[in-house]
Amino acid sequence: MRAPLTGVRYEVLPAKATEDKVLAHVPRDVVVTVTASPVKGLEPTLDLTERLAAHGYRVVPHVPARLLRDDAHLKDVVDRLREAAVDDVFVPAGDADPPAGTYDGALPVLRRLTELGRPFTHVGVTGYPESHPLIHDDLTIQAMWDKREHATYIVSNLCFDPRVLTEWLARIRRRNVTLPVYLGVAGPVQRARLLAMATRIGVGESTRFLTKHPSWFLRFATPGGYSPERLLTRMEPAFSQVAGLHLFTFNQIAETEAWRRALLDRLDG
Structure with a gap:
């Protein structure tokens, strides 16, 4: 379990206090990914990315395809991120x-980035361990195959079921999708905090995804219903197939880092 906890990414929401929370609690060797909102647009994401990058973090902004106006807008975003020394972007459809x-969709953006000379060393795309609300499972895996020429890694969408995650990993490998995979896992989120944030429309892709899966709230609302450590323990046989963890913090950044450090200390001890 130690390797994925070391190669971890923290997903944060571009809120007013996020920069201070990251500076106070996140080590510089932890990758920070910044979500984007269809309500607020890309500007808060780009602004926070620039500020965190200036502090020495490796930052991965989300650049949803459906938030880009046209090729010129994409080129402006690319130039701005490259000026901030960003070398990694995550491109969902949005x-x-x-x-x-x-x-x-994401594929036309990925193709355009390739045409622009691959300005980023690393490009991430989305994987769907559980069924997408609008797209058949086989099509989501086919989409990853189509994107493989332009992307360098996959981030799985939020999932609470280790069996589903393990089976999904096996399925995509059977389809010869060989890109490195980061498992999308919720951190040690307080139930009340998660439920409150999920009602705030537009704060980030992770919370919007939760609103589409109301049954997942039961996992948080029930005492003992969700434990990131328990999920990771059950996933341990599959860790040889993953590059690391993508932890959805829901901006409980201090709590997430304290949990990770405590777990690493127990593993080392």
Whole structure:
């Protein structure tokens, strides 16, 4: 379990206090990913990315395809991120409905980035261990295959079921999708905090995804219903197939880092 806890990524929401929380609690060797909102647009994401990068963090902004107006807008975003020395981006389709412009999915954006000379060393795309609300499972795996020429890794969407995660990993490998995978896992989130944040529309992709899966709230609302450590313990046989963990912090950044450090200390001890 130690390796994925060391190669960890923290997903944060671009809220007012996020920068201070990251500076206070997140070591510089932890990758920080910044979500984007269809309500607020890309600007808060880009702004926080620039500020955290200036503090020496490796930052991965989410650049949802459906928030980009056109090729010129994408080029502006690329130039701005490269100026901030960002070398890693995560490109989901996004939830904006209708799209802000000409892109309605991630693949056209990925192709355009390739045409621009691959300005980023690392490019992440989304994987769906559980069924997508609108897309058949086989199509989501086919989409990862289609994106493999342009992407360098996959981040699985939030999942609470180790059996589903393990089976999904096996399925994508059977389909010869060989990109490194980061497992999307919720951190030690306080139930009341999670439920409160999930009602705030537009704060980030992770909370919007939860609102589409109301049964998941039961896992948090029931005492003992969810434990990240228990999930990881049950996932341990599959860790040889993953590059690391993508922890959804829901901006409980101090609590997430304290939990990770405590678990690493127990493993070392």
